[in-house]
Amino acid sequence: MIASLAWYPATHSAWDRLWDATRAGLGPHLSDAPTRLTWPVDFASHWRAPDLILSMTCALPLQLGLFDRVHIVGTPIWDVPGLPKGHYASHLVTRADDGRALSRAAASGIAVNAPDSQSGWGTLVGAGLTGPSIVTGSHAASMQAVACGRADLAAIDVVTWAMMGGDARLAIRDTTPPTPATPFITARADLAAPLHVALTQAIADMSAADRAVTGLSGLTRLSDAVYAPLLRRSA
Structure with missing residues (x-):
């Protein structure tokens, strides 16, 4: 067992x-x-x-x-803070110095923790943000991929973001509705x-x-x- x-x-x-x-x-x-x-x-x-x-x-x-x-x-x-009981959400993040529209950032490359992840993939699809993607294996690795320029956009589970204390190299551009x-x-x-x-x-x-x-x-x-x-x- x-x-x-x-x-x-x-x-x-x-x-x-x-x-x-x-x-x-x-x-x-x-x-x-x-x-x-x-x-x-x-x-x-x-x-x-x-x-x-x-x-x-x-x-x-x-x-x-x-x-x-x-x-x-x-x-x-x-x-x-801000989450209803039993829910979570995702932060849509880019590098802190990337002020492009999220659609343009997505078109340049997305970091995805897993292709069956609601928080890291499904929320991007739901927001209509598409582009070439790399699978990183974890939200933490997706944060690193964006920060280092291997991708330009990622959806990061807000729980992971909070546990890691965020990342000064990244900016939260939007937060998805709770699911x-x-x-x-x-x-x-x-x-x-x-x-x-x-x-x-x-x-x-x-x-x-x-x-x-x-x-x-x-x-x-x-x-x-x-x-x-x-x-x-x-x-």
């Missing part, structure tokens, strides 16, 4: 402690839960593992086929409710230091429909 909390991996130790507390809170519901977190590289396979106890994913993978393979445990509440945040998921339907209870309590019991580095302030429930595939919602 496997569990991961790797969406923001720069804070491994804080996520490890959150899992320890969540696992303890499960008690008799899952006595054989893994004692250590997994830090996956191949998320597509990881999310589809039948023995997945807990992970985090993104709205776009859910809408592209994952929705029918997992159960939503809850949605994080991020401690970022449902990256949910916690499980492959086990019978564990979705116990995990929600255990994770809610574990987040509430986090130290101030761990709360600061993770950006987590709570857990909420959004309707599963907000993550359902687009075709199903329009049917």
